[in-house]
Amino acid sequence: MSNSSIALDGNGKLPSYLIDQGKHKGILAWLLSTDHKRIAILYMIGVLSFFAVGVSLGFLIRLELLTPEGTIVSAQAYNELFTLHGVIMIFIVVIPAIPGIFGNFFLPIMIGAKDVAFPRLNLLSWYLYIIGGTMILLSMVLPGGAADTGWTFYIPYSVRTGTNMVFTLSAVFILGFSSILTGMNFLTTIHRMRAPGMGWFKMPLFAWSLYATGWIQLLATPIVGITLLLVIIERVFGVGLFDPTLGGDPMLFQHMFWMYSHPAVYIIIVPAMGVISEIIPVFAHRTIFGYKFIAYSSIAIAVFGSMVWAHHMFAVGLSNNAEFIFSLLTFLVAIPSAIKVFNWTATLYKGSIELEAPMLYALAFIFLFSIGGLTGIIQGALNVDIYLTDTYFIVGHIHYVIFGGTGMALFAALHYWLPKMFGRMYNKKVAKVAFWHIFVGFNILYFPFLIMGWLGMPRRSYHYLPRFQIYHVIATVGSWVLVAGLLIMFINLLRSLRYGKIITENNIWGGESLEWKVQTPPIAENFEEIPVVTAAPYEYKENDEPVLEKEEIV
Amino acid sequence: MSTENQAVIHVHRDDVGARMGMWLFLLSEFLLFGGLFLMYSVYRYNHQHDFHVAAEGMNVFLGTANTLILLTSSLTMALAIAAMQKGNKILSLTLQIITFLFGVAFLVNKFFEWRAEFRAGNYPGSPILTAKPSGQILYYGLYYTMVGLHGVHVIVGMTIIAFMIRFTIKGIINKDNYVKLENAGLYWHLVDIIWIFLFPLFYLIT
Ligand code: HEM
Ligand SMILES: [Cu+2]
Numbered sequence: 001m002s003n004s005s006i007a008l009d010g011n012g013k014l015p016s017y018l019i020d021q022g023k024h025k026g027i028l029a030w031l032l033s034t035d036h037k038r039i040a041i042l043y044m045i046g047v048l049s050f051f052a053v054g055v056s057l058g059f060l061i062r063l064e065l066l067t068p069e070g071t072i073v074s075a076q077a078y079n080e081l082f083t084l085h086g087v088i089m090i091f092i093v094v095i096p097a098i099p100g101i102f103g104n105f106f107l108p109i110m111i112g113a114k115d116v117a118f119p120r121l122n123l124l125s126w127y128l129y130i131i132g133g134t135m136i137l138l139s140m141v142l143p144g145g146a147a148d149t150g151w152t153f154y155i156p157y158s159v160r161t162g163t164n165m166v167f168t169l170s171a172v173f174i175l176g177f178s179s180i181l182t183g184m185n186f187l188t189t190i191h192r193m194r195a196p197g198m199g200w201f202k203m204p205l206f207a208w209s210l211y212a213t214g215w216i217q218l219l220a221t222p223i224v225g226i227t228l229l230l231v232i233i234e235r236v237f238g239v240g241l242f243d244p245t246l247g248g249d250p251m252l253f254q255h256m257f258w259m260y261s262h263p264a265v266y267i268i269i270v271p272a273m274g275v276i277s278e279i280i281p282v283f284a285h286r287t288i289f290g291y292k293f294i295a296y297s298s299i300a301i302a303v304f305g306s307m308v309w310a311h312h313m314f315a316v317g318l319s320n321n322a323e324f325i326f327s328l329l330t331f332l333v334a335i336p337s338a339i340k341v342f343n344w345t346a347t348l349y350k351g352s353i354e355l356e357a358p359m360l361y362a363l364a365f366i367f368l369f370s371i372g373g374l375t376g377i378i379q380g381a382l383n384v385d386i387y388l389t390d391t392y393f394i395v396g397h398i399h400y401v402i403f404g405g406t407g408m409a410l411f412a413a414l415h416y417w418l419p420k421m422f423g424r425m426y427n428k429k430v431a432k433v434a435f436w437h438i439f440v441g442f443n444i445l446y447f448p449f450l451i452m453g454w455l456g457m458p459r460r461s462y463h464y465l466p467r468f469q470i471y472h473v474i475a476t477v478g479s480w481v482l483v484a485g486l487l488i489m490f491i492n493l494l495r496s497l498r499y500g501k502i503i504t505e506n507n508i509w510g511g512e513s514l515e516w517k518v519q520t521p522p523i524a525e526n527f528e529e530i531p532v533v534t535a536a537p538y539e540y541k542e543n544d545e546p547v548l549e550k551e552e553i554v
Numbered sequence: 555m556s557t558e559n560q561a562v563i564h565v566h567r568d569d570v571g572a573r574m575g576m577w578l579f580l581l582s583e584f585l586l587f588g589g590l591f592l593m594y595s596v597y598r599y600n601h602q603h604d605f606h607v608a609a610e611g612m613n614v615f616l617g618t619a620n621t622l623i624l625l626t627s628s629l630t631m632a633l634a635i636a637a638m639q640k641g642n643k644i645l646s647l648t649l650q651i652i653t654f655l656f657g658v659a660f661l662v663n664k665f666f667e668w669r670a671e672f673r674a675g676n677y678p679g680s681p682i683l684t685a686k687p688s689g690q691i692l693y694y695g696l697y698y699t700m701v702g703l704h705g706v707h708v709i710v711g712m713t714i715i716a717f718m719i720r721f722t723i724k725g726i727i728n729k730d731n732y733v734k735l736e737n738a739g740l741y742w743h744l745v746d747i748i749w750i751f752l753f754p755l756f757y758l759i760t
Contacts, residue, residue, distance in 0.1 A: 117571050184578040192571035218578055222586035230699065239678040239695035240688075241593065247688020248695075252596060256589055 013504075014528075016423070016521040034119035035524060040105035041421070042126050047101060048490070050092045050133055055486060057085040062445075062479040065472045068464050075462045079148035080163070082460055084140065086151030087168065091175050092133045094406045095264065098271035099182055100129070102413050103210050105421060107186060109515045109522065110204045112195025112531045117188035121181055128178035135171035139164040150460055152257060155242045155250040159234050166235055169228045176221045176228075179267070183217030186210050195514075197533035204513040204537040205294050209274025212298035216263045216270070220306065224260030227253060251316060258309035266305045268402060269369075270298055272409030273340055276362050279416055280344050282511045283359035284351025287538045290343040297336035304333040314385045323382055330380035337373055341366060356509070357431035361412035364439050368404025372397055375450060390460075393453025399446045411438070411489065418493060419508050423521045424500030430492040437485025444478025513537045569733040576737040580744050583707075587748055590700050594755060597692045604689020609760040611676075616667045617757035620660050621749065627656035628746040631715075631739045641729040643722065650719050650735075653742065657712040664705060697756055704748055711745045714738045 015021065017037045020029040030038055061081050064071045073081065104122065108115055116122050140146045147168040149158045158165055190211050194203070230241055231253070240246025242253045273294075281288040288294065310318060310326040318326075344366055353359070375397040379385045388394065419425045452471040457464060464472070507516040512535070518526060598605050634649035675682030676694055683691055718738045721727040727735050 117568070118575060121575075180579075180582050184575055184582070187578055188571050188575045191574060192568055218582050219585055222582050223589045226586050226589035229703075233699055237678045237698075239699060240691050241695045241699065246684075246695075247601075247692050249596070249600075252593060256592070 013519060014523045016519065017524045018422070018521055021524050032123075034115070034123050036104045036108050036115050036119065036122060037421070037522060037524075037526075039122050039126055040101050040103075043096065043100035043104060043129070046126070046130055046133060047093055047097045050088055051097075053137070054085055054088040054093055055483065057081055057088065059479055059483055061085060062476040064462075065464070066476050068466050068469055070462070076145070076148065078462045079150075079460075080140075080146040083147050083150050084136070087136060087147070087172065088133075089402075090151055090264075090268075091172050092129075092136060094268045094402055094410075095175075095179060096129055096182070097410050098275060098406065098413065099186065099210060099213060100126075102206075102275065102417060103182075103186060103271060106417065106515050107189060107207055107210055108193065109518060109526050110207050110513050110537075111190065111193060111198050112514055112527065112533060113189065113193035114526050114530070116185050117192055118185050122185055125178045125181040125185070128174050128181070132171045132173075132175035132178065135167060135174070139167045139171070142167065152261070153228065153231060154257075155231065155234075155253040156244060158231055159243055166232050169232050173225055173228050173232075176225045179217050180221045180225075183214040183221075187214040187218065190214070195531050195533055201292065201295070202533055202536055205277035205288065205291065205298075206271075206274035206513075208295040209270045209277070209298050212302040213267055213270045216267050216302050216305070220260045220263035220267070223256055224264070227256040227260070251313075254313050254316065255310065258312045259306075262309040262312065263302075263305050265401070266301050268406050269337075270301060272365070272406040273298070273337075275409045275413045275416075276344060276365050277340070278511070278513065279358050279362040279412055280347050281538045281540070282416075282509050283354045283356060283362070284348050285354070285510070285540055286347055286351040287540055288343070289346035289349075290339075291536075291538065293339055294343050297339045300336040301333065304329065304336070308333050311380055311385070314382060315389045327380055327382040331377065334373060334377055334380070337369075341370060341373075356415075357426075357428060357435060358412045358416035358509070360432065360435045360439075361408050361415060364435070365405060365408040365412065368400050368408060368442065372400030372402075372404055375400060388453065390458060391453040392449045392457040392459055395459050396446050396449030396453055399449065403446075404442065411435075414493060416509065417515075418496070419500075419503055420515060420520055420522075422497050422500075423503050424496050424498075425503055425508075426492050426496035426500055430488060434485050434489035434492060437481055437488060439485075441478050441480070441482030441485050445475050445482050446478070448472075448475045448478075512539055567731075572733045572737060573740075576740050580740060583744060584748075587700070587703070587751075590696070590703070591751070591755075594696055594700070597689070597696065601687075601689025601692060604687050605693050606760055608690040608693035609756065611674075612757045613667055613670065614757050616663050617753055620663050621753050623656050623660050623663070624746045624749050627653045627660075628743055630656065631742045635732065635735055635739050638722070638727065638729065638732045638735055643728070646735075647719065647722050650715055650722065654712055654715045654719065657708055657715070660708055661705065664701070700752055701756070704745070704752060707745045707748065711738075711742045714741055 017035055020026070022029055022033065024032055030042065033039065060073070061078070064073055064078055064081070104116070142164055144162060144164045146163060147153070147158075147165050148161055148163050149165070153165075153169065158169075190203070190207060233239055234242055234248075238246075240248050242248040242250055244250055277288060277294055308326060308329045310322060311330045314323055314327075375393070379388055379394065379397060415426070415431060448471040452468050453459075455468070457468045457471070503520050506518060506520055508520065509516070514531065514533070515522075517531070630649045630653045634646045634653065637643075637646035637649060671677065671694075677683060678691075678695060678698065683694060715738055718727060718735050721734060
């Protein structure tokens with residue numbers, strides 16, 4: 001990506017990783033690179049392209065819902081739209097986004113390593129990811145049409161529908177495999193590659209969050225892998241393991257699906273929490289409050305998060321005891337998340353807060369994620385959820401936690417780390433304009449979801465009662481504001497890669513973790529010499545000045 | 555291990571790390587089957603009588619033979635690694651080839667067993683099986699799925715061993731660098747262990 005313009009400018013710097021150094025040149029030097037930093041950029045191109053597709057589909061869904069009857073697409077097309085939107089956003093965007101891009105790029109640097117433990121496997125993960133993602137896109141254009149079951153693939157409809165299910169399910173299976181390999185790679189990297197002196201409790205919290213995520217990826221993904229494989233086998237051979245007409249139990253599918261997919265929400269959110277834990281102390285100029293609590297709460301989330309899956313199934317008729325226990329555990333799993341929120345807030349308290357773009361997104365994360373978490377607790381209450389399940393309330397909850405959480409963290413990370421990765425600064429004023437569009441648009445779009453869901457608007461519905469139309473219209477208008485904000489943000493970031501102000505200092509924001517001590521952009525080997533770590537990651541001196549001057553030229 | 559640190563610092567090679575990665579991957583593989591074991595227990599609990607009847611019809615002789623084959627192949631694999639550690643390349647190579655051939659034998663047995671089941675009409679969707687009680691349909695569904703998935707793992711394991719044979723001939727695997735062979739061995743043991751669970755579940759408990 002425009003690496004010639006970013007090439008070194010004779011500042012006496014070493015050639016960065018952006019300059020081809022291996023035996024390949026040009027595009028091949030990227031597609032065959034095992035450098036974790038280049039793979040991170042490959043992930044970035046992949047994730048952001050799929051994100052653009054996902055956003056476009058969501059935009060179309062909102063347009064369709066402008067009126068209570070058909071507006072722009074047929075009912076069948078509508079079913080395919082929300083399925084594709086969900087599948088793309090969950091499996092291709094938010095699950096790989098932060099580990100794939102920023103985990104790959106910064107985990108080795110943060111722990112003082114030259115690469116991940118298995119660089120070639122890392123590249124393989126990316127290829128599997130791209131293959132899976134491309135298959136989903138292909139399923140749209142192939143005869144038969146895209147899957148129309150919703151991203152949850154519930155049996156028995158997923159066995160009966162005539163759409164390209166096998167294709168879609170295989171794609172998700174392959175994506176899962178990619179995710180497992182990433183998890184295994186990161187776990188081994190953290191165990192084996194920490195620099196001398198980098199004890200477990202000297203690791204930045206982002207590394208901790210990737211560690212917890214790695215375990216969930218490794219242990220939960222195979223369960224959904226086998227479950228989706230069984231649906232494929234069911235469709236192709238008709239063995240009957242889930243099909244009620246042959247004696248199978250469709251409920252078992254739901255159990256196995258959620259046994260993964262609830263932990264998967266933590267694959268989605270825990271790395272995002274790691275990003276926030278990095279950004280908050282840097283822009284509050286204070287040591288993070290409760291380092292160990294934050295680190296351990298990631299692990300606690302990983303453990304307890306694996307025991308609450310049936311809260312997605314309160315309406316299917318589980319036994320009373322089971323429902324009671326799952327409801328109780330659901331309340332408990334909110335505690336570690338809340339611990340993090342309290343710690344971030346405590347870090348902000350009495351800090352000298354600097355409202356740069358990354359910080360704005362981080363604060364938006366705390367705000368939106370809290371709404372998402374609180375709505376989650378409402379749903380966790382058994383009797384309330386019986387009423388709320390399968391309404392727009394759930395859809396609101398999902399978007400507040402996933403988009404308001406991981407989405408905002410992704411944007412925060414882009415604004416925080418992109419200058420380090422490419423050595424160019426974006427236009428900060430435009431970044432803030434984009435932020436406010438996104439933040440305001442987000443709430444206009446998703447808050448009505450919570451209200452109309454509460455009033456009974458069903459989820460995944462092509463037609464709706466006219467009395468809900470006002471909420472849909474407001475939401476659709478919100479989607480325009482949001483998309484405008486996203487466009488401004490991405491154009492600003494993309495422009496910066498070529499025209500942004502060149503950054504020469506290593507420490508752009510005044511961070512204390514290792515990535516701010518290496519060259520901008522980093523050299524291929526990351527460190528000229530493997531560092532010996534003595535300080536903790538968030539030791540801020542009293543009068544830390546942000547290093548970059550406030551003025552900027554564009 | 556004193557060689558361990560050396561390996562990390564000087565050669566950019568981390569055998570402990572490589573092994574750790576393999577163990578993590580195997581854990582993941584085990585959970586893949588874990589989902590199926592879970593289904594087995596649920597359906598067995600719900601259809602005890604049908605499972606009993608269906609399991610009676612299994613060919614215990616072929617099942618036992620395959621168990622012996624896999625157990626022995628695990629032994630030859632372990633010996634192949636030990637031989638490599640001692641620097642005996644020819645012996646190691648021979649043992650690897652024997653392990654591979656045991657894999658072939660396992661699959662051949664499986665082929666005959668499945669062919670007999672198919673001829674008896676016990677395959678998914680057949681009129682004979684569909685007419686049976688649903689517990690038996692589930693039993694056969696699980697049988698084909700679990701044993702089939704295990705068979706895929708046998709094939710993957712054999713492919714890995716084939717690569718190891720090639721690496722050994724080329725000298726990429728040698729007395730001082732045999733972690734690849736060790737990892738291949740770990741994978742093959744996984745294949746073996748899963749079968750050790752499948753065998754009683756489908757053949758012995760009736
Ligand atoms: C405070 C923590 C949370 C609690 C207590 C909670 C609780 C719940 C409950 C009870 C449901 C099921 C509602 C129903 O279907 O009737 C649900 C749905 C969902 N949650 Fe959460 N949640 C929490 C955090 C999260 C996070 C962090 C994410 C993702 C990053 C997430 C993603 C989802 C998704 C994707 C669904 C909907 C699945 C579907 O399509 O049916 N949740 N949540
Ligand atoms: Cu859940």
